[in-house]
Amino acid sequence: MKAVYVTEAEKIEVKEIDIPELKKDEVLIKVAVAGICGSDIHTYKGLHPFRKPPVVIGHEVAGEVIKVGNEVHDIKVGDRVTVEPQIGSGESEGEMTGNVNYSDKRLAPGMGDWLGTMAEYFVSPASQVISLPDSVSYERGVLVEPLAVGVHAAFKADIKSTDRVAILGAGPIGLLTLAAVRARGVTATLVTDVLQYSLDVAIDLGATKTLNIMENEDWIKQSKEEMGGSFDKVFITAGVKGIVNDALNLLKKGGKVVTVAMFHGPQTIDIEQLQQNEKEIIGCMTYNRPDTLEALEIIEKNEIPVDKVISHYLNYNEADKGFRIVDKKEEQSVKVLVSFQ
Template identity: 60%
Template sequence: MKAVFVEEAYKVVVKEVEQPKLAANEVLIKVKVTGICGSDIHTYKGLHLFRKPPVIIGHEIAGEVVQIGEAVTQFRVGDRVTVEPQTGCGVCEQCLTGNVNYCGRRGAPGINGWYGTMAEYFAAPEQTVFKLPHGMSYDQGVLVEPFAVGVHAVRKADIQLGDKVAILGAGPIGLLTLAAAKAAGATTVLVTDVIDYALEGATNMGATHTMNIMNKQDWTSEAKELVGGEFDKVLVAVGVPGIVDNAISLLGKGGRCVTIAMFHGTQTFDIVNLQQGEKEIIGCMTYTREDTIAAIHLIAAGAVKEDVIITHKLPYDEAARGFQMVDKKEDSSLKVLVEF
């Protein structure tokens, strides 16, 4: 089968590889569409913490079941599905309490021999596979995984009805987090970025305010003035230097900051501001099964405008162009899908 590799930093190639052999508990999926994620770009640059080239890339997927293992009971050939692309050991306290994302032996596509999704076929354990509701397109289905990231972040933030929320970063994860925050009841949502077309996407997704912070020295004060006060919750969807301190500056007393982005290097912040205002910083790592199920239901209910998020669809043999497009922010790209 054909598969897309990040061969080395900044080099994407298509190779012929063996089709995955199914274990008894696995489902074989014919990939229809798979997405290029921001974390895939970290791999593309050679910066990912654990997914290193050469690797079959990808973890966002929608497709059709074409074969099932002998122990599989919940799926049949022809089912339209997506995948929550993570596994746990199944026996530790974290797995048994539903927090597979905490498991010390957590598995994911692109590590420990599990092929990534950017291939003609993808094998996944039955417990990670979810049927797409009737009427949900493959394009919507491929957004379930990144939207689950936003859903999980909103849960960690404990966004309540009427909350005033700031989302820092208007890439696909930031925009999907915006959709989740609106669904949770946030009434005022400011989205910041340095790219105007991304902020236009935020407006189209329902942001009440946007701000281009390029070359702004005191943009946090301006942001608070724009919305008439401090924020209850701030969600950080971009990992640039100083962004956590910016988030804390935006918060009112008792406010909560949730970090979603993949960070490299050290973040510093004003500990006095954090402590005296009893503010909180909470880390956020992928999602749980509960988040994935909620993401499916919310997408089915129309919470996500996929035509805003998905800006490009390319055939698999043009995947290299897609990675460059996302990395360089070319052609007003947000979410780029690769089709098989």
Template identity: 60%
Template structure:
């Protein structure tokens, strides 16, 4: 089968590999479409903490079940599915309490023997597979995983009806986090970025305010002006750039909460007085839980995500290198780039 490899930093190739052998509790999926995620770009640049080249890349997919293991009971060939791309040990405290994302032995595609999803076929443990609702096409199905990231961040932040929320970064994860915040009842949604086209998509997806911070040194003051001079209840960080944690605290009201979604490289510094004296909070955010996945599926099925404003490119496997390049360089107005494998 064809598979997309990040062979080395900034080198993407397509190779022929064997179709994965199926275990008794596994499901074999014919991949219809796979997405390029921001964390895949970290692998592409050689910066990911645990997914290292050479590797079959990808962890977002939607497709059709073509074979099931001997002990599988919940799926059959022909089912349309997506996958939660993480699996825990199953016995630790975290796994037993539904927090697989905390498991010290958590597995994920592209680590060890588990292939990434950007291939013609993908094998996954039965407990990680989810059926797509009737009427949900594969392109919306592939958004379940990144949308679950946004759902998890919104739930960590405790966003509720009437909240004023700032989302820093208008890449696909930031835009999907914004959509999740809107679904949770936030009524003021300000999105920042350095690309006007990304902010245009944010507006199409429901942002009440947008701000290009590229040429605005005092952008935190401008952000507050845009919402009438007030402060935000919650801030979601979806861009791991230097100084952004301290900037987020300047946007936040007393007792407010910052949630970090982005993957950071290097240290972040902030003024501790802005945190402690005003009882603000900074929370980390790591992937999602099973509950987040179910919520993401339900919200997508209900139309809470404008995929037309988010999906910008549909490529063949042989064009994957181009896809990684344009996402990394933010070229050609790229946001969510998909790789299609089967018609």
């Protein structure tokens, strides 16, 4: 089968490899589309904490089941599916937490012998497979996983429909966090970024206001003025220097910051701002099954046009271009899908 490899930092190759053997509790999926995620870019650049080149890249996927193991009974050949790409018991420091994302030993595509999704065929444990309704296309189905990240962030923030919300970063995860927040009834939302075309997508998804911080020197003050005051919740969806303190400065007393972005390098924290105003900074890591199911429900309802985040649809032979334009923010790229159809 054809598979997209990150062979070394910033180098993509399409290779011919064997289809992995199917275990008794697994299914074989003929991949229709795979997505390029921000964490894939970290792998592409050699910065990811556990996915290291050379590796078959990708963890977002949608496709058709073409074979099932002999112990798989609730999934059948011909099913249209996506995958929740993480495996774990929920055990952390000897305790069962009930949260897969807390697992001390968590497995994801691109780790160990579990190959990534960006290939003609992808093997997954049946336990991780999610059936797609007929009304959900593969192109929208592949967005279930990244939208689940936004859903989990909204859960961690304890979002209320009356909250005033800021989202710092209008990449795919920031935009899908916006979708998740809106799905919970929030009507007062501000999205910031440095790229106007990404902010235009935020408007398509229903953002109340957007702000290009490159064009507004005192953007924190302006954000509060435009939205009628400080924010109840702020989501950090871009891991840039100084953004934690920016988020704290946007918050009202008792507000919550949720860190969704991947960070590389230290962040400073204004501890006085945090402590004296009883503000909170909350970590947020991937998702759990309820988040995935809520994401699928949002996509199936189709009240929020999440597919607006899709900017490019490329053949797998163009995967190198896909990674380049996402990394370099070229061609007004937002969410890039790679097709194996």
